[in-house]
Amino acid sequence: AQSVTQLDSQVPVFEEAPVELRCNYSSSVSVYLFWYVQYPNQGLQLLLKYLSGSTLVKGINGFEAEFNKSQTSFHLRKPSVHISDTAEYFCAVSKSGGSYIPTFGRGTSLIVHP
Amino acid sequence: SQTIHQWPATLVQPVGSPLSLECTVEGTSNPNLYWYRQAAGRGLQLLFYSIGIDQISSEVPQNLSASRPQDRQFILSSKKLLLSDSGFYLCAWSGVTGYEQYFGPGTRLTVT
Numbered sequence: 001a002q003s004v005t006q007l008d009s010q011v012p013v014f015e016e017a018p019v020e021l022r023c024n025y026s027s028s029v030s031v032y033l034f035w036y037v038q039y040p041n042q043g044l045q046l047l048l049k050y051l052s053g054s055t056l057v058k059g060i061n062g063f064e065a066e067f068n069k070s071q072t073s074f075h076l077r078k079p080s081v082h083i084s085d086t087a088e089y090f091c092a093v094s095k096s097g098g099s100y101i102p103t104f105g106r107g108t109s110l111i112v113h114p
Numbered sequence: 115s116q117t118i119h120q121w122p123a124t125l126v127q128p129v130g131s132p133l134s135l136e137c138t139v140e141g142t143s144n145p146n147l148y149w150y151r152q153a154a155g156r157g158l159q160l161l162f163y164s165i166g167i168d169q170i171s172s173e174v175p176q177n178l179s180a181s182r183p184q185d186r187q188f189i190l191s192s193k194k195l196l197l198s199d200s201g202f203y204l205c206a207w208s209g210v211t212g213y214e215q216y217f218g219p220g221t222r223l224t225v226t
Contacts, residue, residue: 032213043120043204043217044158051213090158094213100146100165102215106157 002027002093006105014113015083021076021108023091030096033074035065038088038107047089050074051096061085086112116141120205120218127225133178133192135221137205140186145207147188148215149180152202164188200225 007022025031032051036044048059055067065076074091091105117140127133139145149161162180164170170180177196181189188205202222206215 034214036217041202041220041222043220044206044215046214046216049214100163100208101160102213104158 002029002031002095002103004091004093004103004105006089006091006108008108009106010109010111012111012113013081016080018079019077019081019085019110021089021091021110023074023076023105025072025074025091025093025103027072027093027095032094032096033065033067034092034094034102035059035063035074035076036090036092037061038090040087044090047076081110081112083112083114085110116207116216118205118207118216118218120203120221122221123219124222125224127195127223129197129225130194133190133195133199133223135190135203135205135223137188137190137218138186139207142186142207142209144185144210146209147182148206148208149188149190150204150206152204154201158204161190195225197225199223 003026005024013019034049035047037047038044047063048057050057050067058064063078065074067074088107088109090107092102094102119138146165148163150158160173164182167182178192202220204220205218208215
């Protein structure tokens with residue numbers, strides 16, 4: 001079975017500052033990795049995914065993430081955040097080769113201050 | 115393109131009343147379907163998933179049930195609601211590979 005740890009429950013940051021949201025996973029098999037964003041009172045939206053290939057993945061809204069197999073991490077980054085990036089961010093992992101059930105982290109609340 | 119609908123958007127129900135939440139997906143066939151619940155300030159809890167009609171798996175034993183009367187329709191039900199059933203209910207679908215999921219807008223349920 002796999003597990004996901006989002007180390008920070010809340011990350012406050014000022015507008016236009018860079019941000020990194022941390023995600024570590026554990027799994028005995030190869031995995032696929034995802035980041036989702038949830039704005040207040042809305043469903044989750046896929047930000048980006050890593051299935052294979054380049055370990056640096058670019059997503060929507062200027063976010064990117066880097067898959068680091070040796071450190072079992074998939075941290076999410078943005079060089080300059082906006083007020084509108086204030087939301088809950090979830091990291092998720094699925095077994096490669098077929099698993100219908102992803103494992104989600106508990107989420108990180110990104111709070112962007114003016 | 116694919117879209118996913120959930121209704122109602124909000125619901126206030128008394129304890130002991132029945133529940134029916136509906137989710138439909140358009141623009142794809144034979145999706146995997148999922149029901150999640152988010153309690154206030156907490157992460158996602160998978161309740162049910164379905165990889166086909168008449169193939170529904172329950173992840174958490176409780177007073178909720180799920181049905182899939184059509185390929186792209188997923189219903190969450192309860193005969194008698196508990197206070198602890200309050201939360202934000204999310205329906206999601208994924209393709210045959212079952213990798214990334216696509217979520218509906220959610221239903222906010224308050225049991226009083």
